Amino acid sequence: MTLTETRGFRAYKVVGRRDEAQDVVTFTLSAPDNGARAGHHLIVVAPLDPGLRREYSISAITADELEITVKREGIVSSWLHETIHPGNVLTASAPRGSFLLEDRDMPLVLLSCGIGITPMMAMAQEALGRGREVHFVHIARDRAHHAFRKQIDLYRDNGLVSHVTYKYGGDTAECDHVGEFTVDQLREILPGCAVEVKICGPSRFMQAMYDAAVELGVARNHIAWEAFGPSTLVPRTTPNERAVNQDTSGTAHSADTPETPLVTFAESQVTARWDPTSHSLLDFAEEQGVFPNYACRQGSCESCMTRVTDGEFEYVDEPFEAPGEGFVLLCCSRPVTDIELAI
Numbered sequence: 001m002t003l004t005e006t007r008g009f010r011a012y013k014v015v016g017r018r019d020e021a022q023d024v025v026t027f028t029l030s031a032p033d034n035g036a037r038a039g040h041h042l043i044v045v046a047p048l049d050p051g052l053r054r055e056y057s058i059s060a061i062t063a064d065e066l067e068i069t070v071k072r073e074g075i076v077s078s079w080l081h082e083t084i085h086p087g088n089v090l091t092a093s094a095p096r097g098s099f100l101l102e103d104r105d106m107p108l109v110l111l112s113c114g115i116g117i118t119p120m121m122a123m124a125q126e127a128l129g130r131g132r133e134v135h136f137v138h139i140a141r142d143r144a145h146h147a148f149r150k151q152i153d154l155y156r157d158n159g160l161v162s163h164v165t166y167k168y169g170g171d172t173a174e175c176d177h178v179g180e181f182t183v184d185q186l187r188e189i190l191p192g193c194a195v196e197v198k199i200c201g202p203s204r205f206m207q208a209m210y211d212a213a214v215e216l217g218v219a220r221n222h223i224a225w226e227a228f229g230p231s232t233l234v235p236r237t238t239p240n241e242r243a244v245n246q247d248t249s250g251t252a253h254s255a256d257t258p259e260t261p262l263v264t265f266a267e268s269q270v271t272a273r274w275d276p277t278s279h280s281l282l283d284f285a286e287e288q289g290v291f292p293n294y295a296c297r298q299g300s301c302e303s304c305m306t307r308v309t310d311g312e313f314e315y316v317d318e319p320f321e322a323p324g325e326g327f328v329l330l331c332c333s334r335p336v337t338d339i340e341l342a343i
């Protein structure tokens with residue numbers, strides 16, 4: 001049996017390829033009946049030795065085709081750039097992921113930096129198609145690295161409000177702003193705080209935009225982000241929220257709530273009560289100063305697989321492949337009972 005048949009992967013015929021910006025290429029894949037939604041990604045398999053898997057967000061969706069847009073960085077992205085052309089077949093998963101648009105009747109604000117633009121392109125396409133008001137803030141190094149310029153112009157014709165910053169120089173005739181993108185600029189651009197916000201880019205950018213959106217009054221459950229691998233953000237509470245979370249005796253709720261399971265990281269000799277505001281055991285471990293391996297934080301790569309020596313857990317996001325008995329993917333699971341992890 002082939003990999004395609006046994007592990008939920010499919011063979012996609014590559015039907016197009018174009019340069020999108022410096023070091024960035026879009027691949028068009030034939031994908032009838034794809035069921036993809038904006039924000040989904042594919043897990044692409046590179047048949048190297050050893051075989052490697054990487055996630056790529058879907059940048060455009062039609063009934064018969066999907067596009068992924070890849071920045072040349074390391075092994076797999078370079079393999080795609082150098083090897084994959086129309087006529088080739090690419091092995092990849094079905095569209096998957098949880099970074100999806102909500103069905104909300106409010107303006108959508110897309111905040112991206114660098115290659116973090118890819119899921120935003122599909123989201124802009126889907127939201128404009130549904131008649132939503134869309135504000136798209138993007139930060140690129142400069143004009144040469146600004147992907148999707150022409151497509152964004154087309155979306156502008158359909159009502160998209162776009163704001164482009166070139167961080168490392170350019171002409172203000174080519175963009176809206178040159179230099180750092182600041183919280184004050186976000187404040188000016190946000191059409192009020194009753195908005196849905198999506199963020200994708202490097203950690204520092206995502207953290208700054210998340211903190212700024214919260215500070216400007218956007219509800220936390222209206223803000224979502226996607227990390228491309230090691231970058232991530234910590235949804236820190238504001239002083240106001242901390243004050244609200246204190247009861248009259250001054251006891252903070254959350255990590256000390258007695259009913260939550262005890263989580264023990266055996267090798268690290270750390271035990272703490274599960275904090276229900278943590279998304280996953282991986283986030284919780286990091287909050288406790290324990291730093292497991294990880295790469296995708298999406299249940300795809302198995303980098304965070306850890307042995308469970310006692311207790312039970314559940315998956316909050318469905319992993320691409322659940323590991324065998326006695327192991328857990330920390331990035332997409334939570335404890336159900338007191339639990340001991342080998343790490």
Ligand SMILES: Cc1cc2nc3c(=O)[nH]c(=O)nc-3n(C[C@H](O)[C@H](O)[C@H](O)COP(=O)(O)OP(=O)(O)OC[C@H]3O[C@@H](n4cnc5c(N)ncnc54)[C@H](O)[C@@H]3O)c2cc1C
Binds near residue numbers: 055
């Ligand atoms: C949900 C999700 C969606 C994603 N969507 C996209 C997308 O739409 N487009 C996109 O381009 N990427 C996307 N990514 C990132 C992508 O999955 C890969 O992580 C990325 O392409 C790098 O993989 P690689 O094999 O090319 O690099 P790797 O070989 O894994 O290297 C990763 C980084 O480490 C550096 N590196 C590697 N080896 C060394 C070394 N020896 N010393 C120093 N530095 C080194 C490389 O330069 C590179 O920057 C996404 C990731 C996730 C989790």
Ligand code: FES
Binds near residue numbers: 297329
């Ligand atoms: S970090 Fe990739 S599966 Fe958990």
